[in-house]
Amino acid sequence: MSSPLVIVLTGGNKGVGYAIAQTLLASSSHTPVVLYLTARTPVLGEQAIAQLLASTPPALGSDVRFHQLDITSASSIAAIAADLKRDVAAIDVLINNAGILPSGDFSVQLAKETVGCNYDGTKAVTFALLPLIQPGGRVVNVSSTGGVMRNLPSPALREQFLDPALTVDKLDGLMRKFEQDVEGGTWKEEGWPENAYRVSKMGMTGFSMVLAKENPNIIVNACCPGWVKTDMAPMGTKTPEAGARTPTLLAIGDIGGKTGRFWKDEVEVPWTEGIE
Template identity: 35%
Template structure:
């Protein structure tokens, strides 16, 4: 992708990796839509990047709310905006472990990217890119074989959604360990996100859309903490790389340091 020829939308971008991704793409000359659920922090982050001379615009978006997603899509459609890239960065890692944590984590980390992607697909240009910000904690090799078989090969989107919700219900019923689930809503949500990446890559191949998941590694953000090994600039690099792949680039992959890693 040549510099200055793309429009990208980044979710969860008022701080951390999302904000740095907006900065790096803006520095490449892209027009950036910075989205966030906070009506105060989001505009402040946007203005900070604009003060650096970057072409950045703010839009309110709560990925856990279908209504918020529809409002955003309607606004973009009204303005005739087409997207070259979509970065599904918004994510949470909540403290504790109970049904509420499981339900809200799945809603943000898994259902959010699914709903945002499906609603914005009509606005995606041919040869566009969709990036899912995932985690090494979602690598299948670290799960019991009984659980691996439920996600690999990925079931249909409908069955995948049902599988993620079955985790929530198993947590609610106190039987999640008996069913082979880990005691981590974050891990399960990212496992679902990786499976979704593979499904969407196959589904959207006829439209020449590239869909990939990336692992930024352990990054010094509010979520990662101050002792993380990687700077935020290095963490965002793989996201920016996946968002700017050439038309002949990979699809359906999982990448760390710009290199493929096993699912």
């Protein structure tokens, strides 16, 4: 029996994250896994694991374990990094699924909260666990087609996101500029959409591209699970199980070594989709 893949899944207690966990465990007879399912609230994470073990028992040699993780908390991120460093030799796959879609009026508070979780939080977890990801390992960032470049009104801003010389520092600068422009009331003139979630996912996909470029020894991709019916999107048309297919493909499937790409419906699609 081959050694199990060590997979870390953020935001795994509900919705698409829970469905990803189910799909990974269902395939564990073919691909043994030790799955670290994380959630911000311990009781919800433990409940999710109990439900998983009852509905989708892992195959022999596989396991699912809970670890608390709030991706907006530096101490929480440091704790999981330290525990994993102690408990495993290496991580094979990191699936960054945790994120928020807050409701409420468009405001600087909402912008900072959304970007702070979806972009800054994802980035912080990734950098904390990156030293543990072994060569050939994978990072899967669950982003959104809301973050494709056609949803960014400004050609000048699109040019910066799509710059082949884009770095994390420059991407940080773009995220901070968005927050500052919202705070100053100049976001529309500067060419941003009135949608903090979309901008946060532009940052998340951009981060995926930069991470892939700067770490050629691992495989990094971003994807959209689709419009999935969850508590974040009650009007969604896709089941969580269907939404889990693309992230799971990128985590353990044969994708021909492709990296630094954006995916939807299990195929690569252009991040520049819709731009004339």
